[in-house]
Amino acid sequence: MYDEAYDSYRFLLTIDPQFFSSRENITASNLTVNITPGMLPPGMNGEIPFMSTPLFWILIGIGVGGLVISGLVIYHIRSRLPEHGTGVISRSSSGPVSEKDLTHIADQVMKCYYGDRNILIQVLKLAIEIAREGREGKAVGTAFVLGDSDAVLERSRQLILNPLAGHKPSERLITNADMRENIKELSLLDGAFVIREDGTVEAAGRYISIDTSKVKLSKGFGTRHVSVAAITQETRAIGIVVSESGGQVRIMAKGRIIFETC
Numbered sequence: 001m002y003d004e005a006y007d008s009y010r011f012l013l014t015i016d017p018q019f020f021s022s023r024e025n026i027t028a029s030n031l032t033v034n035i036t037p038g039m040l041p042p043g044m045n046g047e048i049p050f051m052s053t054p055l056f057w058i059l060i061g062i063g064v065g066g067l068v069i070s071g072l073v074i075y076h077i078r079s080r081l082p083e084h085g086t087g088v089i090s091r092s093s094s095g096p097v098s099e100k101d102l103t104h105i106a107d108q109v110m111k112c113y114y115g116d117r118n119i120l121i122q123v124l125k126l127a128i129e130i131a132r133e134g135r136e137g138k139a140v141g142t143a144f145v146l147g148d149s150d151a152v153l154e155r156s157r158q159l160i161l162n163p164l165a166g167h168k169p170s171e172r173l174i175t176n177a178d179m180r181e182n183i184k185e186l187s188l189l190d191g192a193f194v195i196r197e198d199g200t201v202e203a204a205g206r207y208i209s210i211d212t213s214k215v216k217l218s219k220g221f222g223t224r225h226v227s228v229a230a231i232t233q234e235t236r237a238i239g240i241v242v243s244e245s246g247g248q249v250r251i252m253a254k255g256r257i258i259f260e261t262c
């Protein structure tokens with residue numbers, strides 16, 4: 001009786017899991033009582049769980065791969081673009097820089113700069129004028145390193161004798177109209193301007209002589225940009241670079257470009 005029942009239903013019958021765990025003797029009578037034809041307990045119906053199928057692992061692989069690729073793309077975009085955006089002032093613009101433009105840029109830069117906002121605006125204005133006007137009909141490139149000037153001077157050297165040496169601090173203020181004209185002339189020289197937070201121009205023709213290996217600017221920038229980025233990484237200064245080749249004005253802080261004009 002037991003053998004017949006079990007053999008004829010062995011692919012269809014369900015054995016109650018509790019049945020074998022109980023200490024009762026297995027007898028033909030209680031076996032038949034606990035066998036329910038056609039009823040399969042949950043999880044024992046012969047289907048392979050989805051998590052064990054190759055399709056599941058393929059989908060997991062696609063998901064993880066997608067996340068990794070998205071992360072790499074975002075990292076690449078972030079390392080290429082300025083952190084705070086691109087400016088509104090185009091190289092082809094002419095005329096004076098509007099207060100609105102300057103305010104917009106200064107707002108962005110002051111997030112990374114501890115110095116005087118008005119002095120910052122004066123330096124920006126001058127840099128933008130140099131980028132737009134050039135000198136003697138030619139494009140001019142130069143760089144301003146603003147703030148933390150003792151630390152900057154320690155990490156740089158004169159390329160030529162400092163043309164500003166011997167002039168009174170009051171004559172060397174960036175807010176002084178004569179000084180601004182002088183800076184435009186001196187921008188033809190190699191090297192950078194070093195400017196104190198209070199607007200005193202300490203030096204022109206300064207060569208930044210520090211290790212640039214930790215700078216993470218995207219490829220394509222030359223030594224002017226890279227060395228200014230490096231000095232902003234090592235000091236609390238910000239850098240304002242006028243590119244001779246592209247005409248953009250780029251503002252740098254903490255080793256990164258934080259703003260650039262179009």
Ligand SMILES: Nc1ncnc2c1ncn2[C@@H]1O[C@H](COP(=O)(O)OP(=O)(O)OP(=O)(O)O)[C@@H](O)[C@H]1O
Binds near residue numbers: 222
């Ligand atoms: N370490 C430095 N410190 C100060 N000025 C530098 C330094 N390196 C280069 N310069 C100045 O930058 C000028 C241009 O150099 P380079 O072409 O390599 O820079 P760049 O970043 O491509 O700038 P640009 O976009 O203006 O061409 C040099 O002639 C020199 O006057």
